[in-house]
Amino acid sequence: MIIIPARLASTRFANKILADIGGIPMFIKTAKLASKCDEVAIACDDENIAQIATKFGIKAIMTSKEHNSGTDRINEAAKKLNLNSDDIVINLQADEPFFEEKNLIKFKDFTTQRIKDGAFMTSCLKFTSYEEAKNPNLVKVITDKDDYAIYFSRSLIPYPRSRCDLYKAHIGIYGYSVDTLARFCSLTTKELENIEKLEQLRALSSGKNIAMLEINSSSIGIDTIEDLQAAANKFGFTSTLLR
DSSP, X not given: OEEEEEOSOOSSSTTGGGOEETTEEHHHHHHHHHTTTSOEEEEESOHHHHHHHHHTTOEXXXXXXXXXXXXXXXXXXXXXXXXXXTOEXXXXXXXXXXXXXXXXXXXXXXXXXXXXTXXXXXXXXXXXXXXXXXXXXXXXXXXXXXXXXXXXXSSOSSOOSSOOOEEEEEEEEEEEEHHHHHHHHHOOOOHHHHHHTOTTHHHHHTTOOEEEEEOOOOOOOOOSHHHHHHHHHHHTOOOGGGO
């Protein structure tokens, strides 16, 4: 099942999940994309968000406003949905309305296999340029020889003491079993998570592995109003926020 965490508050872009993407809210566009691949639910913390989801025919699960991360939010939703412990849950961020259907299907298959083989959780990356990697809103990842994540950061990693033209950009999608999702949320090693504001560091700090899938993607995650403008230019849509 694909669960989309939809928290209304956002520090860099107020109410960004409601951003107009060609006439519909961003989180609805993301959900419509996901619904082509699997059953979808919105894990939200605001009744207005739940009502909008219902209006568009998308299942909405109300969750606590106290969660500090999207993963904690979808864990509560998974419990309320009474999913089995070995069911696979895909955590697709509400700000990824342009993530390609073919990549979502590829990631589902990858997650199912890697969790079966013993991975704690999964995520995605794509290669990006040095100029793009300098943006702290673009999270970078470094991996080992087996494509497991070593570290994620908003800083440049690896640091270019010698020339580095390509960086691995993290894409905000995660996969778990219901069991490993619950185990993730029970972890208490949050020091690095709190410093970088990257929840996946909770797993790495606890010695858990994250299997990374490399994909080719033209998707743009919407973290800022500038990202929305870049996406509008690239994908050719209009938005009332940009007029």
